[in-house]
Amino acid sequence: MIVCSCLIITDAQIEQALLEILRSPDAPLPTPGVVYRHLAKKMVCCGCSPLAVSTIYRKIDELAQRGVVCPYACANAQGRLRKCASDTLAERLIELHPLKPRRIESPAPTPQGSALEPA
Numbered sequence: 001m002i003v004c005s006c007l008i009i010t011d012a013q014i015e016q017a018l019l020e021i022l023r024s025p026d027a028p029l030p031t032p033g034v035v036y037r038h039l040a041k042k043m044v045c046c047g048c049s050p051l052a053v054s055t056i057y058r059k060i061d062e063l064a065q066r067g068v069v070c071p072y073a074c075a076n077a078q079g080r081l082r083k084c085a086s087d088t089l090a091e092r093l094i095e096l097h098p099l100k101p102r103r104i105e106s107p108a109p110t111p112q113g114s115a116l117e118p119a
């Protein structure tokens with residue numbers, strides 16, 4: 001899906017940029033400006049900002065669910081993004097697509113007579 005029509009930036013490019021940004025030790029808040037700069041692009045009309053914010057918010061959640069980025073870094077970034085987007089179109093877009101509750105898997109049962117059990 002194209003998020004920015006001026007610069008032809010897709011949600012997949014945003015996801016890749018987020019992966020790299022959020023894995024860095026001192027990860028900045030991934031605002032659209034930060035993400036676009038990471039992609040070596042500079043916003044033109046800024047009309048995509050609300051969609052970019054909601055896409056970033058959603059992609060952060062997907063990365064956390066896949067376990068490829070620290071969930072604490074993701075939750076922190078989402079909270080700060082949400083605060084920056086309060087009372088804007090971006091917040092309304094975020095609310096249109098609420099996050100799905102995360103399912104916590106219980107550990108798989110160990111087979112009888114496992115090599116880890118004492119004989």
Ligand code: FES
Binds near residue numbers: 044048049
């Ligand atoms: S639509 Fe993204 S800068 Fe214009």
